[in-house]
Amino acid sequence: MSIGHTLLGLLESGPRHGYDLKRAFDDKFGHDRPLHYGQVYSTMSRLLKNGLVEVDGVEHAGGPERKRYAITDAGITDVEHWLAQPEKPEPYLQSVLYTKVVLALLTGRDAADLLDVQRAEHLRLMRELTQRKRGGDLSDQLICDHALFHLEADLRWLELTAARLSPLAKAVRS
Amino acid sequence: MTPAGSLLMADDLHKSYGHTPALDGAEFSIHPGEVVAVMGPSGSGKSTLLHCLAGIVRPDSGSVHYGGRELSAMSDSERSGLRRGEFGFVFQFGQLVPELTCVENVALPLRLSGVKRKEAEARSLFWMERLEVAAVAAKRPGEVSGGQGQRVAVARSLVTGPRVLFADEPTGALDSLNGERVMELLTEAARETRTAVVLVTHEARVAAYSDREVVVRDGKARDMAGAR
Numbered sequence: 001m002s003i004g005h006t007l008l009g010l011l012e013s014g015p016r017h018g019y020d021l022k023r024a025f026d027d028k029f030g031h032d033r034p035l036h037y038g039q040v041y042s043t044m045s046r047l048l049k050n051g052l053v054e055v056d057g058v059e060h061a062g063g064p065e066r067k068r069y070a071i072t073d074a075g076i077t078d079v080e081h082w083l084a085q086p087e088k089p090e091p092y093l094q095s096v097l098y099t100k101v102v103l104a105l106l107t108g109r110d111a112a113d114l115l116d117v118q119r120a121e122h123l124r125l126m127r128e129l130t131q132r133k134r135g136g137d138l139s140d141q142l143i144c145d146h147a148l149f150h151l152e153a154d155l156r157w158l159e160l161t162a163a164r165l166s167p168l169a170k171a172v173r174s
Numbered sequence: 175m176t177p178a179g180s181l182l183m184a185d186d187l188h189k190s191y192g193h194t195p196a197l198d199g200a201e202f203s204i205h206p207g208e209v210v211a212v213m214g215p216s217g218s219g220k221s222t223l224l225h226c227l228a229g230i231v232r233p234d235s236g237s238v239h240y241g242g243r244e245l246s247a248m249s250d251s252e253r254s255g256l257r258r259g260e261f262g263f264v265f266q267f268g269q270l271v272p273e274l275t276c277v278e279n280v281a282l283p284l285r286l287s288g289v290k291r292k293e294a295e296a297r298s299l300f301w302m303e304r305l306e307v308a309a310v311a312a313k314r315p316g317e318v319s320g321g322q323g324q325r326v327a328v329a330r331s332l333v334t335g336p337r338v339l340f341a342d343e344p345t346g347a348l349d350s351l352n353g354e355r356v357m358e359l360l361t362e363a364a365r366e367t368r369t370a371v372v373l374v375t376h377e378a379r380v381a382a383y384s385d386r387e388v389v390v391r392d393g394k395a396r397d398m399a400g401a402r
Contacts, residue, residue: 116389119213120398126382134358148379155378162391163215 002096003035004043005082008052008075009103015056015070018044028106028172029099044069052078079107083114086121089151097154101161105169115162122155180239181206181370182227182338187236188393189222196222197233198393206337207368209361211381214390220374221342223390227372228261228340229253240338258287262336262369264360266346269327270315276322277302277311280330287334301329305359321352328360332369339364342374350379357383 003025010016010024018040026034044067047053052075057068071079083104087096097118104111126148133144161168180203189197196219204210214220225231227238229245238245240260245253257263270279280298285291302308305325310318318326324344331339344360345353361383364371375381386399 112391116396116398119389120387123378123381123387123398126378127384130379130382148382152378159215159376 002082003039004047004052005079006099006103007040007043008047008071008079009083009107011053011069011071012076012079012107015068017059017066017068019066021069028102029095047075051075079103080109083109084117086118089122089125089154097158097161101165101168102172105165105172111165111169112162115158115165119155119158122151122158126151179205182238182240182372184223184227184238185236187223187226187233187238189219189226189231189233195393197226197236200236200390200393200395201397202227202388202395204338204370204372206370207365208386209364209371209373209384211384211387212372212374212390212395213376213381213387216376218390219393219395220390223395224340224342224372224374228263228338229256258283259334260337262331262334262339264324264327264331264339264341264344266343269330270323272315275312275314276307276318276326279315279326280333283330283334298329298333301333301363302326304332304363305329306355319352321348321356324348324352324356325359328356328363332363332367335367336369339369339371340374341371343376344373345375345377345380353377353380 006025006029007021010021010028016024018037021044022035022037022040025040044053048055048069052072053069054072055067056070059066059068083100100114101111104114129144129148129151133141136144182202182204184200184202187197187200188195198219200219200223202223212220212223222231226233229238229248232246240256248256270276271282274282277295277298280302281291281294284294284297289297299308299311302311305328307318307322307325307329310322310326315323315326324347328344339360341360345356348356357380361371363369371384373380373384381387386397389396389398
């Protein structure tokens with residue numbers, strides 16, 4: 001999963017300190033694997049260098065200085081591009097797809113559209129595999145079937161998520 | 175894909191049942207020999223779209239053109255003629271007449287159009303061989319497996335040489351292996367004869383036999399061919 005894009009997406013609702021970003025990330029996406037502070041700060045300095053965020057203010061409240069980061073227009077475009085780009089279909093995509101759906105809902109983008117585009121990408125690969133299966137021998141058929149069943153499971157998840165977008169939108173915005 | 179050269183085309187279809195809208199500005203087009211999967215959640219309007227395209231249900235507004243003619247401008251008997259001669263249908267369940275043998279079932283649309291028994295059954299057997307069910311020609315539907323019965327139904331839908339085949343969840347009642355074989359044989363036959371197939375399905379592995387998919391949601395149909 002792209003931590004940089006996820007942190008950028010979280011900044012869309014307003015500027016935050018690194019510590020707030022880590023908390024928001026862990027709360028929404030990091031149930032099993034919370035971010036390390038080092039990851040947050042190294043990611044933010046990369047985003048800063050690439051012009052995707054800027055420092056919105058620096059505080060010195062008696063301790064070490066704390067930077068507050070804001071997303072730039074280039075950063076918003078970068079998130080937009082990432083969300084619109086379907087993932088390469090492969091087994092165990094759930095965490096990146098889940099993140100994209102939640103971020104789309106959090107930032108007021110069209111999550112149904114994202115799911116439609118991903119479905120089309122999955123079906124494109126499924127067509128290729130079906131074609132290969134039709135022209136292949138039994139071992140080709142078995143190998144393709146294995147991939148097809150995994151992709152089908154992803155698609156069922158996409159359908160179910162599409163059907164649950166309204167309650168999910170309420171839950172992530174609460 | 176642009177509607178230019180379309181065999182069947184729908185524009186801005188609206189259809190409500192009481193206060194419940196089933197179609198809300200749906201568009202659709204299909205070319206000869208093309209297999210288009212119509213996908214979407216239950217209640218999204220995909221069966222209503224198929225029924226409007228086939229002239230079974232009249233839309234409240236919007237148009238359906240087949241071969242350059244507007245369906246709603248035709249009389250009921252003209253539309254019935256179209257469904258008998260130009261369109262073929264495959265559904266999920268209960269399509270075969272239980273009292274007739276399988277070959278008599280396949281021959282039925284030809285017999286209803288006045289084709290003599292001998293010729294009708296010869297043409298039926300050709301299609302039953304294509305669908306790998308010639309061996310059950312003399313059996314009644316109750317004596318054959320679900321997969322065989324569905325292939326008999328597909329043979330019957332193709333025997334009149336339709337230009338458009340409407341298939342509504344054609345493998346819904348079959349296991350994976352039988353379902354896939356039905357799809358293989360159906361799409362192979364359709365591509366060879368340049369029959370357009372409108373395939374309503376909620377199964378991705380069935381939709382993977384199509385050339386492209388159209389997703390129906392909230393009564394609107396989205397062509398995913400140019401989704402990226």
